Amino acid sequence: MIKLAKKRVSGWAVFFAVMFMVGQVFTSLYLPNLTSDLVNYGVAKGDTNYIWSAGMKMLAVSVLSVIFSFGNVYLAAKTSQGLGRNLRKDIYHKVLYMSNDEFDQVGTSSLITRTTNDVVQIQNVAMMALRMMIMAPIMLVGASFMAYQKDAQLTSIFVVVIPIMIVFVGIVMYFAVPLFKAMQTKTDRLNLVFREGLTGVRVIRAFVRDKFEQNRFDDANLDYTRNARKVFSIMAVMMPVMTLIMSGTNVAIIWNGGQLIANQSMAVGNMIAFMTYAMQILMSFMMLSMVFVVVPRGQASADRIAQVLKLQSTIKPAEQPKEFSETTPSSLDFDDVLFRYQGAENPALTGVDAHVKQGQTLAIIGGTGSGKSTLINLIPRFYDVESGSVRINGLNVKDVDAQTLQEQIAMVPQKALLFKGSLRDNLRYGNPDATDDQLWHALEIAQSTDFIKDDDGLDTFVEQGGDNFSGGQKQRLAIARALVKKASVYVFDDSFSALDFKTDANLRKALLEDETVQKAVVVIVGQRVSTVADADQIIVLDEGKMVGIGTHPELKANNETYREIVESQIKQGGEMNE
Template sequence: MLKIAKGRISYPAVIGAVLFMIVQVIATLNLPSLTSNIVNNGVATGDISYIWKIGFEMIGFSLLSVVAAFGNVFLAARSSQQLGKNLRSDIYKKVINFSNDEFDKVETSSLITRTTNDVVQIQNVAMMALRMMIMAPIMLVGASFLAYTKSHELTWIFVVSIPVLLIFIGLIMGFAIPLFRAMQTKTDRINLVFREGLTGVRVIRAFRQDKFEQDRFEDANQDYTHNAIKVNTIVALAYPVMTLIMSGTNVAIVWFGGQLISSQTMQIGNMIAFMTYAMQVLMSFMMLAMVFAFIPRAAASASRIQEVLNIEPKITDPEKATTLPAATEHSLEFDHVNYRYQSAEQLALEDIDFKAHSGQTVAIIGGTGSGKTTLVNLIPRFYDIESGAVKLDGTDVRQLKLAELHQAVSFVPQTATLFTGTIRENMQFGNEHATDDEIWHALEIARSTDFVKEEGGLDAHVEQGGGNFSGGQRQRLAIARALVKHASAYVFDDSFSALDFKTDAQLRAELRQDKQIQQSVVVIVAQRIATVADADLILVLDNGKLVGKGTHAELKANNEVYQEIMKSQLREEDQL
């Protein structure tokens, strides 16, 4: 907890909250003594002026307590919210720099829970710490001392009531703490099932699995609910039992205090003050118990957050970065590249070797799981190679700053992702300074101008994930976004799969004819022979190995794997 808060919480606000709390406790502790003085020296003697004098003092202390309480709450809330804000910001900054390997370690649903629910738990405990955790020990010591000064004969009552209270608190914590810890894991589960249900709603309906998914969510929801009911029921027992202990303490004080009063060894005002201090002592223990009951849950949340913050991205900027040379001619080279996934025994890619220059199109084809996507993910360093070198314009990508590398590579992933906003905002995601003319030009190449105009132009609204567009339209918009960016290499990872053959052919023809694209290297991952046939260089992958390299005519004549792919897709008389 302290490690999480260090450097993320406002220290002046914390100090201010502590000072205000000290003032509030001092003012509150003075009130019972003043009440005692009124009863003993004012009411008993009939001294009205003394009663008014002490009464005004009580009003002053009460107002001071209210002002101090307001200052403490304000600064405690400010510091706890600042802590939450900084935590969320740090988690997001850390996660946004994760490579694909780091994302594989922590599920997305768990990251969302850690950024929201776990941070809230820490905020709540920080707020409680600056309120109850500071108030309770000061109040406990002060009230105990003042109670002793009022009547040391009655302090033995604490010897009975406090151990009973501590035993009860210990039982509550013993049962509640494991349940509090379990709630975070169960929250992860709810988020996971709910997120899968939302993102896969069309698949669920298509396969008529509505009931199955509802039952799955119901199971996760019920599991969380039962756990929450148990822990809240246990914690709720604290209040009636606490009331019982406090009431029993009051009865004992009145009973034995009355005997002391009858024997004239104690004044009535002192008994009233002692009773108030006794309640403050017991309430201090109760406040500490409440804080300690929530600390384990917050500690579990802090541990989960620290786990994310402790993950060090393996792919970072080099200590001595190289700058890409200014050039009108570009190149992309794989120099005997090997790559292995984390903890994998076998290589995912083995001895990949090719080179392409400006104006050339490199197409990658192969069966499912052959390593096509893995290969192109190495270009922008989403993964780092095991041996060999990936070179952009003759420079090893590992020697470049990630920002510069990502600026030089325009990447279209398999899944077309659009963001909530307008089409213009999505297009400028690739180039924030892009003009409308540049955007329309990119949309024209991507064969998207017609439906964009129908939707209302560049200011047309884009729903989350591009849900108001078809799969093919989303792909074309993602391609256009990549084309808006001026890059040394354009990488299309199976980005034409949702396009019909005609649109596919037109789009590739536009790419070949565009002057900007002609100055760059184009890499296309595809499943269809028709998509790769006119490429300058075709790479054929099989089980992570480069089993063929050449033009369509060369591979058609000499490569068995390529021939098998052709036979599976085209009739003999239709083969190109």
């Protein structure tokens, strides 16, 4: 936890927070001493002047204590909140540059929990560290010394009281700390189930699985609730027991102190001060017990955050990055590519070899799970090949800086995703300097002008995830966004699946006729033969192996796997819009 905080908080803020806290503790310890003198030398002797003098001193010390307390609370809050802000920023930055392997290791729901709940736990510990962790030990030592100064005989009471408190706090910690640690894992599970329920609500309703999902959520919720109920029930015992111990201590002090006063061995003011110091000692133990309970939970959160920040990317940066030349024609090459997912025994892709030149279209077709999306994820280097190479414009993707590489690629993912805001902002996502004319041109190629003109044009508001558009409309808008970006390689990952055959054909025709696209390489992943039939080269994948490459007529004549795909899409009397 200290390592996480070390570079993310201001050293000066921590220093002055500590100084303010030390000042607050010393003023708090000095006040009972002034009260003792006021009673002993003012009230007992009827000295009004001394009472006024001591009272003014007490007022001045109290004002100082308030100032010190305010300074400490302000700096502690500023430091802890700043630590939380920096942690969230660092986690988000790390996530943005994670490879797909790291995402698979942690999981989206867990990342959300770590960025929110775990960061809050660390903020709480940081706040407590600059308040209770500093106050409690100083107050404990200082109050013990001042109590001993007032009466050495009465301090023997603490020989009995303190061991009782230590044993009690130890028992509470033994049962509570493991439960606090378990709460983070159970929060992960609860978030996972809740997130799946929200994102999959349409599927749940379509299959009438609402009762099943409700029971699944109830199980996760009940598990979390039971754990929380146990730990907070244990913690609830602490306050009444500590209050009982404090009350018993006061009774013991008054009983023994009364006898000392009766024997004139102790002044009344000293006993009043001693009782205050006794409360400060016991309160210090209570604060320490809270620290001992909260810190392990914060440490568990810190370990989970550190795990994310320490993740080593499988994508190693180029030692001497090369730059793309503007004069080099666009090209895409797969040289005997072999790829294996991390920890997998068998390769996901083997023997992929293809070479595409400027102005050509490469199509990839195959059955579900054949490795189509995996192959195109190698182009922007979301994964690294195990052997062979992927080259863009003649340069190995491993020899190019990641940002420089991805600037050369415009990609439409399998799931069309739009961001909340205006349509103009969405289309400019890959090219912030694009003009409105360029945006309309991209929309025209993507066959989207009809439904956009009917709305508010480029000022059309886009809901989160593009939920105010249909599936086909979202796909076309995602395609338009990619076309606005000037790239060497345009990748369409099954981006025509929600389009009807006529729109699909018109869109592909407009793509081929566009001057900008003609200077690039187009990669299309498709399920339908009609989508890939016009491509210059078609890669046929089967269970991760490239079993064929060629044009539509060549593959139809010579490749059994491709022929099976074609035959499976035959309608009554002919092929599907080949």
